[in-house]
Amino acid sequence: MSTKAGGTFDLTSFEPEVLDEGPGAALGRVRITKTFQGALTGTSTVNMLSVADVEGSPVAYVAVERFTGELDGRKGSFVLQHSAPGSQGEKLAISVVRGTGSGDLAGIAGDLEIIRSEGGGHSYVLEYTLG
Secondary structure, eight states: OOEEEEEEEEEEEEEEEEEEEETTEEEEEEEEEEEEEESEEEEEEEEEEEEEOTTSOEEEEEEEEEEEEEETTEEEEEEEEEEEOOSSSOOOEEEEOTTOOEETTTTEEEEEEEEEOTTSOEEEEEEEEEO
């Protein structure tokens, strides 16, 4: 049976780097740090590879994110894998990478949803199991 956990997070740093700027798209790398509040309490580091269109708008990305802290009072860490295949309405997928849970979070599996508010804030819902 899965458990749903929610809260908010803040971006504490955003460090973009253009790797390849060519016809039709720019390829980049971004390092992001976050601070989580709510059921997840702690920090994470995201390492992202991205594609931007000729206007500089993001159109696709893949990333890995290591969270360290607590989930519903259990201490440990785990890794999330992000995949956003395009800007034409495709669904952003963020999943816990099996086998990456440590400490009290060993055996975690699940999916994370990010919700962006109109004011620019971020919240999340993590649906997970601990096995």
